[in-house]
Amino acid sequence: MKKMLRFFVLLLVVLGIAAGVGMWKVRQLANSHLAIKQETIFTLKAGTGRLALGSQLYEEKLINRPRVFQWLLKVEPELANFKAGTYRFNPQMTVRDMLKLLASGKEAQFPIRFVEGMRLSDWLTQLREAPYIKHTLKDDGYATVAEALKLEHPDWVEGWFFPDTWLYTANTSDIALLKRAHERMKKVVQETWDGKAEGLPYKTQNDLVTMASVVEKETAVANERDRVSSVFINRLRIGMRLQTDPTVIYGMGDSYNGKLSRKDLETPTPYNTYVISGLPPGPIAIPSAASLQAAAHPAKTPYLYFVADGKGGHTFNTNLASHNQAVQVYIKALKDKNGQ
Numbered sequence: 001m002k003k004m005l006r007f008f009v010l011l012l013v014v015l016g017i018a019a020g021v022g023m024w025k026v027r028q029l030a031n032s033h034l035a036i037k038q039e040t041i042f043t044l045k046a047g048t049g050r051l052a053l054g055s056q057l058y059e060e061k062l063i064n065r066p067r068v069f070q071w072l073l074k075v076e077p078e079l080a081n082f083k084a085g086t087y088r089f090n091p092q093m094t095v096r097d098m099l100k101l102l103a104s105g106k107e108a109q110f111p112i113r114f115v116e117g118m119r120l121s122d123w124l125t126q127l128r129e130a131p132y133i134k135h136t137l138k139d140d141g142y143a144t145v146a147e148a149l150k151l152e153h154p155d156w157v158e159g160w161f162f163p164d165t166w167l168y169t170a171n172t173s174d175i176a177l178l179k180r181a182h183e184r185m186k187k188v189v190q191e192t193w194d195g196k197a198e199g200l201p202y203k204t205q206n207d208l209v210t211m212a213s214v215v216e217k218e219t220a221v222a223n224e225r226d227r228v229s230s231v232f233i234n235r236l237r238i239g240m241r242l243q244t245d246p247t248v249i250y251g252m253g254d255s256y257n258g259k260l261s262r263k264d265l266e267t268p269t270p271y272n273t274y275v276i277s278g279l280p281p282g283p284i285a286i287p288s289a290a291s292l293q294a295a296a297h298p299a300k301t302p303y304l305y306f307v308a309d310g311k312g313g314h315t316f317n318t319n320l321a322s323h324n325q326a327v328q329v330y331i332k333a334l335k336d337k338n339g340q
Contacts, residue, residue, distance in 0.1 A: 026075050029068045030096040035061055039090050041108060043170065046084040053082065063095060072099075079103065086132060086170035109167040114181060116163035116288035117216050119250075120145070123161065123286070127177065132170035148175050149182055159209045159283025160185050188289055196296035201236045210279050212287035212295040217246035218306075221313050225294035230301040231316065240304065242273035250284035309333070 034040075042060070044053065050073050058066040072095070073080040082102035089098060112130050114123050124140040127133060137144055146154040162184035166177055193205050202208050211232060219228050232242055248264055249256050251271030265272070271280040287295075303316040305323035310333030315326040 026068060026071050029063070029065055030072050030076070031094050033091060034089055034093050034095065034098060035064055036089060036091050039088060041086060042089055043086045044082060044084050044102060048082075048084065050080055062089065062098075069095070107169040109169060111165050111167055112177065113165045114161065114163045114286070116291070117220075117285050118163075119285055120158050120161060123178075124174075127174045132172075133168070133177070134171045134173040136173045136175055145178065149179055151182075153206070155282070156206050156209075159206075159213050159286050160189075161286055162188060163286050163288055188292065192289075192292045192296045197298070200233065200296070200298075206282060207279055208292065208295050209287060210281075210283045212291040213283035213285045214242070214244055214246060214280075215294050216287040216291040217285050218244060219314060222290060224314055225291055226297060226299040227301055227303065227316055228306060228314070229294040229298035231303045231306055233298045234301070234304055236278065239277065241275075241277055242279070244273050247271045247273040247280045247284055250280070 040060075040062070042062070044056075048056070050070060054063070054066040054069045054073075057063045057069065063069055076096075079096065079099040082099065083105040085102075085105060085107040087101055087106075088108035089101075093101070110130070110132055112126060112133075114126070120142065121140060124137070124145070128135065128140070137148060142157040143154070145151075146157050151157065151160075161178065161181040164181070164184070166180060168177055189205050189209060193208055196202075196208065200208075202211070211229065214232060215225050215229050219225060232244070234240075235242055245260055245265075248260060248269070248271070251269030252264060265274045268275045270276070271284065273280060301316070302318045305317045305320065305326075306314040307323060307326045308330050309315045309326070310330050315329070317323040317326055
């Protein structure tokens with residue numbers, strides 16, 4: 001009888017020690033950092049259970065004790081309520097931190113930067129190359145985009161997307177991102193249109209966006225935008241052609257090789273403002289909010305000309321003679337810069 005009692009006492013002691021060691025291992029794993037040295041993107045598929053999660057974490061070398069991991073989920077069941085999604089793990093995370101993140105459903109956010117001054121076609125290329133985006137557009141044609149977004153004005157495509165850094169989660173569709181950018185641009189354009197100066201030669205909001213796109217391509221200097229806008233507004237008012245190179249380049253499409261020749265300036269296209277009068281038929285790039293404001297509130301100036309000054313800005317003039325002198329100054333500055 002005494003031997004049996006001793007046996008049970010010894011067994012209880014052994015079991016107690018084993019349980020203590022087991023709990024120690026569980027706590028140690030829970031508080032240990034993930035087995036990674038850099039940020040890691042982890043995707044958990046829908047329907048993944050406890051065993052499958054442990055196996056996946058082990059296979060992807062995020063944890064090194066899958067059995068102890070299962071004990072942890074049993075000891076702390078609140079950590080087992082993980083949600084499917086794509087998550088961002090970092091080396092500072094403990095296993096418990098990771099499980100809390102999986103339970104929160106706070107998926108990783110990925111940035112995509114749509115830059116002002118670019119064309120929509122450039123943005124569509126970015127979308128094709130961006131990670132974790134669900135591609136649903138059959139092609140990158142503007143008509144395809146207009147149809148997919150059900151645009152109110154199917155021909156108002158170029159220029160009608162707001163430039164910004166947009167965040168998205170995995171499996172966000174290309175159309176969903178474009179829709180967000182389009183809705184934001186519509187709102188900004190409407191607000192700009194409602195607050196624009198009186199007497200501007202715009203018939204539609206697309207005219208405003210078109211002018212803003214030209215301003216965007218002509219200068220990157222913030223305090224020049226309203227003056228550049230004033231030059232084009234002044235020209236429109238007196239029936240003078242805009243004669244702006246970026247419109248020629250846009251009209252040339254893929255045939256543009258980085259340089260403009262006199263022949264290019266003389267070759268008619270719907271966008272060649274050396275040949276056509278008035279604004280081009282639509283935007284030539286995606287304008288910033290600042291360029292929209294400049295188009296809506298041009299400075300009150302007598303200027304009809306401007307040319308680069310070789311220092312990053314432009315020289316503005318009221319007459320052709322002074323403009324030609326400024327052109328010569330610019331040419332000399334270029335030669336001096338190139339050591340010619």
